[in-house]
Structures are given as C-alpha cells and as structure tokens.
Amino acid sequence: MTDRMTRDDLDNLEQRYRANLINSLSGFKSAVLLGTTDGKTNNLAVISSVVHIGANPPLLGMIMRPHTVQRDSLDNIKQQGFYTLNHVNTQWADKAHQTSARYEQDESEFDAVGLTPFFSDTFSAPYVKESEVNIGLKVAQHFSLLNNTEMVIGEIQEVFFAKDALDKDGYLDIEALNTASISGLDSYHSSKRLARYAYAKPNVPLETK
Amino acid sequence: MTDRMTRDDLDNLEQRYRANLINSLSGFKSAVLLGTTDGKTNNLAVISSVVHIGANPPLLGMIMRPHTVQRDSLDNIKQQGFYTLNHVNTQWADKAHQTSARYEQDESEFDAVGLTPFFSDTFSAPYVKESEVNIGLKVAQHFSLLNNTEMVIGEIQEVFFAKDALDKDGYLDIEALNTASISGLDSYHSSKRLARYAYAKPNVPLETK
Numbered sequence: 001m002t003d004r005m006t007r008d009d010l011d012n013l014e015q016r017y018r019a020n021l022i023n024s025l026s027g028f029k030s031a032v033l034l035g036t037t038d039g040k041t042n043n044l045a046v047i048s049s050v051v052h053i054g055a056n057p058p059l060l061g062m063i064m065r066p067h068t069v070q071r072d073s074l075d076n077i078k079q080q081g082f083y084t085l086n087h088v089n090t091q092w093a094d095k096a097h098q099t100s101a102r103y104e105q106d107e108s109e110f111d112a113v114g115l116t117p118f119f120s121d122t123f124s125a126p127y128v129k130e131s132e133v134n135i136g137l138k139v140a141q142h143f144s145l146l147n148n149t150e151m152v153i154g155e156i157q158e159v160f161f162a163k164d165a166l167d168k169d170g171y172l173d174i175e176a177l178n179t180a181s182i183s184g185l186d187s188y189h190s191s192k193r194l195a196r197y198a199y200a201k202p203n204v205p206l207e208t209k
Numbered sequence: 210m211t212d213r214m215t216r217d218d219l220d221n222l223e224q225r226y227r228a229n230l231i232n233s234l235s236g237f238k239s240a241v242l243l244g245t246t247d248g249k250t251n252n253l254a255v256i257s258s259v260v261h262i263g264a265n266p267p268l269l270g271m272i273m274r275p276h277t278v279q280r281d282s283l284d285n286i287k288q289q290g291f292y293t294l295n296h297v298n299t300q301w302a303d304k305a306h307q308t309s310a311r312y313e314q315d316e317s318e319f320d321a322v323g324l325t326p327f328f329s330d331t332f333s334a335p336y337v338k339e340s341e342v343n344i345g346l347k348v349a350q351h352f353s354l355l356n357n358t359e360m361v362i363g364e365i366q367e368v369f370f371a372k373d374a375l376d377k378d379g380y381l382d383i384e385a386l387n388t389a390s391i392s393g394l395d396s397y398h399s400s401k402r403l404a405r406y407a408y409a410k411p412n413v414p415l416e417t418k
Contacts, residue, residue, distance in 0.1 A: 002341075004329070005371045010365065020379030022264035025344055025368065027239030027296055028382065028390035028400060029261070051260045051272055052238070054356040059218055063260055063270070082398065087236055089347055093403050094415050095413070101409035103213035112411065132211075133323075135234055145270075146350045146362065147263040153242060153355065156219065159234065163212045170222065170229030170391045172234065176369045181237035181390055184380045186407070186418070189400040191237060194302050194389065200310035202321065206303050209395070 024184040027123065031088035031180040031188060033096055034062070035117070035126040036076035042117045042126040044109035045073045046096045048182040050085060055147060058156035063149050069102050077152060081139050082124050085154075086131035087179040092186035096180070123158065132177035134160040169209075197200070222388070233393040238388040240297035240397060242305055244326070244335045245285035249252045251326045251335040253318035254282045255305045257391040259294060267365035268349060269294065273356050280313050286361060291333050294363075295340035296388040303399035305389070332367065341386035343369040380405070 010018060010041075016023040029048040036043045053059035062085075064074050079081050099114040110117045110126070117126035120136065127134040137154030144150050165173045181189045196209035219227060238257040245252045256279070262268035271294075273283050286292050297305040307322040319326045319335070327334035329345065336343040346363030353359050374382045390398045405418035 002343075002369045005368045007267075007366050009321075010368070011265075011391050015265065017379035018267075019264040022267045022365070023261055023379055024381035024383055025267075025342065026259050026261040027241055027268055027342075027388055028237050030238065031221075032236055040289065048346040049260050050235050052232055052235040053272060053354060053358060055228045056220075056224065057356065058216075058227075058231045058234075059356060060235055061260075061272070062225070063262060081245065087357030094406065095407040097314075098220075098415050100410045103411050105412075111379075120384050133234065133236075139356045145262060147266065147268060149262060153362075156231070156234070157216050159214045159219070160211045160305075166230070169234075170226035171379060171396065172230055172233035174233055174392050175293055175396075175398065177394075180403065181238055183383050183388075183400075184405075187380065187384075187405045188403040190403060191390060191400055194299055194397040196393075197306040198395070200307050202310045202312050202316075206307050209286070 019150065020184055028181045028183055028189065031093065031096060031127050031182045033086040033088060033099065033131065034073050035084035035086060035128060036126065037126055038079060041106050042110050043072050043076055044099045044115065045070055046088065046099045053153055059153055060137065060156065061151055061153045063151055065149055069100060072105055074150065080124060082128045082139055083154065084125045084129035085135040085137065087174065088176045088182045089130065089132060089135040090190040092130060093180050096163060097186065097188065106197050109132045120158065133174065133179065134159060151196045216275065226298055228391055237390045237392055237398065240302065240305060240391045242295040242297060242308065242337050243282050244293035244295060244337060245282045245289065246333065246335055247285050248286060249319045250280050250315050251319050252285055253273045253308045253324065254279055255297065255308045262322055262362055264360065269346065270360055270362045270363065272360055274358055278309060281314055283359065286348060289333060292363065294334045294344040294346065295337035296383065297340060297341040298339065299389045299399040300388045301339060302389045306395065329367065341370060342383065
C-alpha cells in the first residue's frame with residue numbers, strides 16, 4: 001500500500017522528523033570518513049554525500065554543510081587543498097558515527113573515537129589506518145549550491161587497497177572489503193551481492209558476470 | 210595487506226578497467242530509476258549518482274553524462290523541467306540494469322524491460338509502479354561541472370511510499386522496502402542493518418536506537 005505526501009505535507013513536518021525522512025529518500029549512501037588537518041590537529045568526519053563525478057581524470061564530489069559540525073573539515077580543506085576519503089568498515093561503524101559528535105576544534109576525532117591516522121610520504125592529509133580503502137584527493141573545484149551547502153570536487157592523487165580484492169576487469173569488491181553503507185542520518189548497513197550484470201544491449205537477455 | 214596505486218598508475222590503466230575501478234571507490238551508491246518523458250515516449254534510466262542536498266527545502270542532486278545513453282533523459286529534463294526518481298527493488302534489479310541498454314529514442318524502456326509507468330494527477334513525468342519509493346521533482350538548479358558532466362538539482366514536489374515503513378522519528382526503513390544499492394558500474398546489492406545510532410555527543414558512549 002502506497003501513500004502520498006505532498007510538498008505541503010513535507011513542509012509542515014517537524015524539522016528533525018523531516019530531516020530523517022528526506023535523508024532516507026536518496027537511497028543507500030556511501031559511508032566514508034573524511035580526513036583533514038590544519039597542520040596541528042587531525043580531523044575526521046563521517047560523510048554520506050560522496051558522488052562519482054568521472055573516471056578520467058578520476059574525480060569524486062561531496063556535499064558539505066558549512067554551518068554544522070563539518071565546519072572544521074571544510075576550513076582545513078580550504079586552507080590545505082588536500083583531504084582523504086576512507087571507507088567505513090562494517091566492523092567499526094560505531095566509531096565512524098561517533099566522529100559526528102561536536103568535539104572541540106583542537107581535539108582530534110582520531111583520538112576521541114579510537115582510530116589511527118597514517119600519512120603517506122607524498123600526501124599531507126591523514127588517512128585512516130583501519131579502513132580497507134583509502135583515497136587521497138586534491139581540491140579541483142569548490143562552489144556553493146542554491147541552499148548554501150558547498151560542493152567540493154577532488155581529483156584522486158593516490159589510492160590504497162588490497163589488490164587481491166580487484167576483479168580482473170577492474171571492479172573492486174568493496175563488499176568483500178566490508179565497506180558499510182548508510183541510510184537516513186544514522187542507519188548503517190552491510191551488503192549482500194545480488195549479481196553483477198554484463199553490459200546491457202537492446203533485445204538481448206541480460207547476463208550475469 | 211594494502212597496496213598503493215599512484216595517480217600515474219591510474220592514468221595508465223585501460224579505459225574500461227579504470228572506469229570499473231574508479232566507480233568502485235566512491236562506495237555503495239543509491240540504485241534509482243530516473244523517469245522522464247518528452248510528452249510521447251516515457252523514458253527510464255538507471256542512475257547511481259543521486260546525492261542528498263538538503264531537507265528544507267527538500268533537494269536531491271544527481272550527476273548526468275550528456276554524451277552517453279543518458280542523453281535522452283537529460284533532453285527530457287531540459288524540455289519539461291520535471292522528472293521522477295524511483296527506488297530500484299532487490300527483486301527486479303536486473304530490469305533496472307537493462308534500462309542502461311542503448312534503446313532508440315522513440316522506444317520506451319518501460320516497455321522494453323517490463324516495468325509499468327504511472328502518473329499522479331498533478332505531475333507530468335512517469336513514475337515506476339513497481340518501486341516502493343517514488344519521488345517527483347522539479348528542476349531547481351542545473352549546471353556543468355569541470356569535466357563536462359552536468360549536475361541537476363531537483364526540488365521534491367511529492368513522494369509515494371508505504372507509511373507503515375516510517376519510524377516514529379521520520380526515518381523511512383528503505384531496507385524493509387527492499388531498496389537495492391550499487392557498487393562499481395554493474396554490481397547490485399541488498400542490505401542488512403548493523404544498527405541505528407543515537408545522536409553522538411563528545412565523551413558519552415554511543416547508544417543504538
């Protein structure tokens with residue numbers, strides 16, 4: 001049974017209730033930790049707004065809210081120009097969520113939640129050692145959207161993952177690596193593969209890989 | 210064991226291999242069918258680039274590639290200003306993937322893959338009857354990004370879902386509604402909830418909901 005909610009219905013909801021509902025509508029989202037630094041304090045923030053922009057050059061986008069707990073991360077990105085994205089693991093999703101608490105600016109979320117920063121020799125922003133997939137990015141484009149959120153697009157500089165999780169066609173099996181997903185604002189999920197499908201052609205039965 | 214790939218390594222990969230890999234890096238993605246019309250033919254395209262922009266006003270974004278099979282959808286959106294987003298269900302993910310085949314412009318993917326269009330009395334774009342969550346949107350902002358992809362942001366006009374899947378705080382249980390997720394370009398997944406976590410506070414143990 002399907003019910004309808006009009007725009008008026010949505011506008012009349014209590015603010016927190018509406019935030020939960022609208023955040024559920026976009027479907028399952030990537031669970032990622034954003035690693036930044038101001039040169040002294042290493043900052044970590046869970047985000048669920050990462051979106052693929054392109055493969056060549058390799059670009060990832062994300063939506064940031066400047067007037068929230070994400071402000072320190074955004075300031076660091078503006079100051080340094082570099083940041084990392086690290087997959088949240090199903091085994092420690094609670095630690096990822098805990099980074100959303102409002103810590104002081106000079107307090108590191110790494111220490112507060114019990115995750116370990118590591119630095120590669122060529123990159124200034126902190127990675128999360130416990131993540132199975134680490135991505136180092138340099139800001140490529142940064143602008144405001146109509147509701148005063150900000151979109152940051154980064155160009156991938158380097159990536160870390162276990163190569164034995166790579167399929168022969170380049171697909172990285174992030175399910176085998178226990179990457180988590182998010183729905184709504186606070187629900188974390190593991191996954192179970194239904195299938196990989198071959199390139200689809202008109203009037204030809206779809207094959208699985 | 211974690212291996213590193215530098216930007217040079219990524220740039221030297223074969224094109225399709227790189228597309229599979231980079232598309233895997235963004236983590237789990239929303240599996241959604243984009244419904245549009247030119248007034249005659251109802252168009253359906255699977256997309257995995259939906260991103261939450263804001264709850265008040267309710268805004269969803271998506272990244273579109275104008276020089277691919279998505280061109281017809283994009284033309285319809287430009288012409289009409291309205292479109293729908295419909296959650297892909299784990300029970301018919303194959304039909305969703307089949308919409309990515311290169312059908313003729315005057316051929317409806319609804320007919321081709323066996324899904325059913327429905328129209329609400331106040332909205333011009335087609336919804337997918339088999340989806341458990343249907344969202345009607347009006348274009349609010351549309352612009353090009355640095356790699357010539359296009360970002361379309363839509364304002365939600367109406368939503369359809371079963372209200373018994375709503376939690377008391379507004380969270381919509383899209384796992385109970387069998388919403389699928391995507392990793393890479395062609396892998397479809399069901400989900401299993403790990404936990405919902407309460408609002409996180411510094412130095413207070415995280416509680417589950």
